[in-house]
Amino acid sequence: MPMTSNRPYLVRACYEWIVDNHCIPYILVDASQQAVSVPSHYVKNGQIVLNISPSAVKMLDINNEAIVCEGRFGGKVATLFVPMAALMALYAKENGQGMVFSTGQPQQEQWPGSRHESARLSAKPPRAGKSSKP
Amino acid sequence: MPMTSNRPYLVRACYEWIVDNHCIPYILVDASQQAVSVPSHYVKNGQIVLNISPSAVKMLDINNEAIVCEGRFGGKVATLFVPMAALMALYAKENGQGMVFSTGQPQQEQWPGSRHESARLSAKPPRAGKSSKP
Numbered sequence: 001m002p003m004t005s006n007r008p009y010l011v012r013a014c015y016e017w018i019v020d021n022h023c024i025p026y027i028l029v030d031a032s033q034q035a036v037s038v039p040s041h042y043v044k045n046g047q048i049v050l051n052i053s054p055s056a057v058k059m060l061d062i063n064n065e066a067i068v069c070e071g072r073f074g075g076k077v078a079t080l081f082v083p084m085a086a087l088m089a090l091y092a093k094e095n096g097q098g099m100v101f102s103t104g105q106p107q108q109e110q111w112p113g114s115r116h117e118s119a120r121l122s123a124k125p126p127r128a129g130k131s132s133k134p
Numbered sequence: 135m136p137m138t139s140n141r142p143y144l145v146r147a148c149y150e151w152i153v154d155n156h157c158i159p160y161i162l163v164d165a166s167q168q169a170v171s172v173p174s175h176y177v178k179n180g181q182i183v184l185n186i187s188p189s190a191v192k193m194l195d196i197n198n199e200a201i202v203c204e205g206r207f208g209g210k211v212a213t214l215f216v217p218m219a220a221l222m223a224l225y226a227k228e229n230g231q232g233m234v235f236s237t238g239q240p241q242q243e244q245w246p247g248s249r250h251e252s253a254r255l256s257a258k259p260p261r262a263g264k265s266s267k268p
Contacts, residue, residue, distance in 0.1 A: 001155075003151070003155045003157075003226075003229075003231060004151070004154065004155055006147075006148075006151045009147040009148070009150055009151040010144075010147055010245070010246060012147060013140075013143040013144055013146060013147035014140075014143070014245060016143055017137070017138070017140045017143040020138065021135075021137045021138055023137075089247075092137075095137075097137060097245075097248070098245055098248065099245040099246050099247055099248055100246070100247035100248060101246070101247055102247070109246035109247070110246055111144070111148055111231075111232055111233040111246075112144060112233050112234070112235070112243035112244055112245075113223075113233055113234035113235055113236070113243070114231070114232065114233055114234060
């Protein structure tokens with residue numbers, strides 16, 4: 001059975017890492033994709049950058065389908081809806097550290113180190129140290 | 135200012151992804167490292183594999199320093215303590231999907247896609263779409 005996309009899990013992890021380090025999380029969004037809802041006035045070349053720090057937006061919800069929150073643009077409240085497939089990057093404003101995604105249907109991202117080692121893990125199922133059920 | 139290690143954030147993300155997909159999360163631990171506490175009887179070649187699924191262990195806490203939980207081995211309860219630096223891999227038993235780490239002092243892992251693109255993100259700070267404070 002194929003695994004679900006790991007992108008939302010990585011996005012939540014990276015967001016928390018950036019915020020815990022007192023940096024400002026920015027997302028780069030492909031605004032041309034269906035179901036994206038962002039203030040069109042700020043879209044440039046089909047893309048928009050949004051500050052989704054806790055002090056910039058309200059009601060932030062990074063679920064397995066989309067990033068949803070409320071922000072203010074030019075004094076007006078707007079609900080932002082960014083499907084995972086439209087997310088191009090999540091990074092810290094201060095130093096650019098973070099993640100970059102290929103857009104389109106969200107695919108499986110490479111977990112760190114997994115590219116070269118997954119064969120080894122698959123080939124050697126563990127036989128020792130398995131905890132019995134409590 | 136350097137960012138803190140992102141390894142704990144990735145570990146929590148990968149763990150949740152594996153469990154949400156109804157797979158069993160296994161960790162591979164370098165049992166030779168200082169501060170590691172695991173049942174020594176099950177250590178082979180300095181390593182141990184542990185099942186840390188919700189049904190196998192209790193009180194699981196994946197914090198920024200270590201994986202801590204209680205497991206049963208041969209009928210006896212043991213507290214497991216695995217510092218992030220001693221974690222060699224986290225993967226699904228069923229298909230080997232997950233992460234592999236180099237051991238030793240936890241370093242910064244590569245976020246997906248960041249290897250080739252971080253320069254681009256650093257070079258172009260966003261100028262549009264910044265939300266004002268609510």
